[in-house]
Amino acid sequence: MSDLDTGEIRTVEIKYFDGTSRTTEIVDREVPYPDGKLIVSRTDPQGIITHANQAFIDMSGYTEEELIGINHYILRHPDMPAVAFKGLWDTIEQGTKWHGFVKNLRKDGAYYWVKATVIPNIRNGKLVGYTSVRRKPSRSKISESEALYKTLLAEE
Amino acid sequence: MTYNLTVSPDFAPDHISGWYFFNTWLQRQLDTGIHLELYDGFDEQRDDIQNNKFDLIYANPYDASMLVRELGFQAIARPADKSDETVIAVNAESSINTVEDLVPGSRISTTDDPDVHTMGMIMLESADLDKTNTQIKEHPSYVVVAKNLLNGDSDAGFFLKDAYDELSDLIRSKMRVLVSSQISVVHHSFLVGPDMVEHVPALQDALFTMHENDKGRGVLESMGISSWEPMDSEQTEFMIDLIDTLID
Ligand SMILES: Cc1cc2nc3c(=O)[nH]c(=O)nc-3n(C[C@H](O)[C@H](O)[C@H](O)COP(=O)(O)O)c2cc1C
Numbered sequence: 001m002s003d004l005d006t007g008e009i010r011t012v013e014i015k016y017f018d019g020t021s022r023t024t025e026i027v028d029r030e031v032p033y034p035d036g037k038l039i040v041s042r043t044d045p046q047g048i049i050t051h052a053n054q055a056f057i058d059m060s061g062y063t064e065e066e067l068i069g070i071n072h073y074i075l076r077h078p079d080m081p082a083v084a085f086k087g088l089w090d091t092i093e094q095g096t097k098w099h100g101f102v103k104n105l106r107k108d109g110a111y112y113w114v115k116a117t118v119i120p121n122i123r124n125g126k127l128v129g130y131t132s133v134r135r136k137p138s139r140s141k142i143s144e145s146e147a148l149y150k151t152l153l154a155e156e
Numbered sequence: 157m158t159y160n161l162t163v164s165p166d167f168a169p170d171h172i173s174g175w176y177f178f179n180t181w182l183q184r185q186l187d188t189g190i191h192l193e194l195y196d197g198f199d200e201q202r203d204d205i206q207n208n209k210f211d212l213i214y215a216n217p218y219d220a221s222m223l224v225r226e227l228g229f230q231a232i233a234r235p236a237d238k239s240d241e242t243v244i245a246v247n248a249e250s251s252i253n254t255v256e257d258l259v260p261g262s263r264i265s266t267t268d269d270p271d272v273h274t275m276g277m278i279m280l281e282s283a284d285l286d287k288t289n290t291q292i293k294e295h296p297s298y299v300v301v302a303k304n305l306l307n308g309d310s311d312a313g314f315f316l317k318d319a320y321d322e323l324s325d326l327i328r329s330k331m332r333v334l335v336s337s338q339i340s341v342v343h344h345s346f347l348v349g350p351d352m353v354e355h356v357p358a359l360q361d362a363l364f365t366m367h368e369n370d371k372g373r374g375v376l377e378s379m380g381i382s383s384w385e386p387m388d389s390e391q392t393e394f395m396i397d398l399i400d401t402l403i404d
Contacts, residue, residue, distance in 0.1 A: 033282075035254075035255070035279075035335050036279065036335045036336050036337045036338050037337075037338050037339070038337075038339050038398075040341070040398065042394075053341070055338075097400070097401070115281065117401040117402075118401075119397060119400055119401050121393070121397050123393060131394070131397045131398060131401060132401075133398055133401035133402065135278055135281065135282075136279075136281070136282040137281075137282065138256075138281060138282050138283060138284045139256075140284055141284075
């Protein structure tokens with residue numbers, strides 16, 4: 001858990017790139033990444049979730065039924081700058097691997113940090129979707145990312 | 157025609173004879189000649205695989221990726237309830253209690269097993285450790301990794317979880333597990349090469365009913381496998397995609 005967590009609760013409106021938005025409660029409380037696990041999900045080419053492993057279900061706080069078929073942006077945390085995800089999509093749409101540190105929003109409003117890798121899934125030469133695998137980030141990378149995203153967010 | 161079979165060198169030494177029994181059993185089932193070749197090290201085996209020496213391979217997940225995507229192999233079976241997990245362990249007396257207690261300069265004992273090494277390095281990332289700020293020592297076997305920890309010659313060691321669990325009680329009692337991976341979808345698989353595709357239906361028949369008769373069950377037991385489960389191409393591709401995300 002981060003030393004800076006206040007446990008403060010705020011209500012925010014999260015706007016997505018597709019013009020939709022939702023209003024939800026955010027709690028300033030970190031849930032630690034589970035040691036030894038990989039958090040895995042897959043999406044279709046549009047970013048709709050088609051598969052989530054047990055670690056994904058446990059960490060996000062949603063059930064498998066709630067996750068399958070919805071847009072991956074359900075995990076978007078308002079502290080994440082849009083430019084980070086633009087970088088992600090630009091990279092994977094070119095067919096290459098993307099790495100980055102992401103602060104994710106849980107169903108209960110708390111958050112968790114991951115080191116994520118996203119790769120395109122190619123079958124018989126055709127793009128059929130994307131796979132994302134997350135691992136435990138170091139505290140120093142989390143601090144660096146916090147500072148960077150704060151700056152980027154202020155510029156948006 | 158004689159086909160060639162090889163087995164990923166990461167099996168426990170107790171199971172060597174099991175693979176010879178399996179080879180004999182398989183020849184009877186398919187009514188064809190098969191030659192089994194075993195290796196001590198991964199690199200030498202990989203060179204021979206690249207030179208198209210083999211038609212049947214019981215491969216670790218890392219090699220499966222190369223076999224399917226580059227050499228046109230097809231995964232048809234996996235061992236039931238057996239996935240490849242990695243353990244990072246320390247000497248039981250060590251002051252290190254979590255991975256994050258490991259500091260730059262730490263001496264890390266490993267083997268040339270590509271899966272375990274990759275996963276071990278990934279689990280060190282949370283301590284900001286990588287190959288540039290650790291001393292990586294590669295050993296010929298997990299027993300030697302354990303010895304290095306017991307002697308105090310290394311600060312932490314990587315093990316295939318199955319291999320760790322098969323070390324003697326005495327050795328294990330002198331070590332402590334810092335972290336054990338729980339990935340479950342990364343596992344060994346049995347692959348068939350392009351020159352042997354016509355035998356795939358017969359192979360599937362033989363493998364998936366193997367545990368149903370005494371003879372087959374005996375062979376499986378000596379290999380440390382309970383039964384074979386089918387693997388389809390999407391399962392294989394999924395595993396390969398996942399491994400792809402773990403290598404830079
Ligand atoms: C395979 C895959 C996994 C993703 N995982 C996450 C994630 O864990 N958290 C997240 O906020 N966005 C993730 N995204 C990005 C989202 O699709 C989305 O771009 C992001 O949440 C920002 O929302 P927006 O694009 O509507 O602004 C993922 C995308 C893909 C293709």
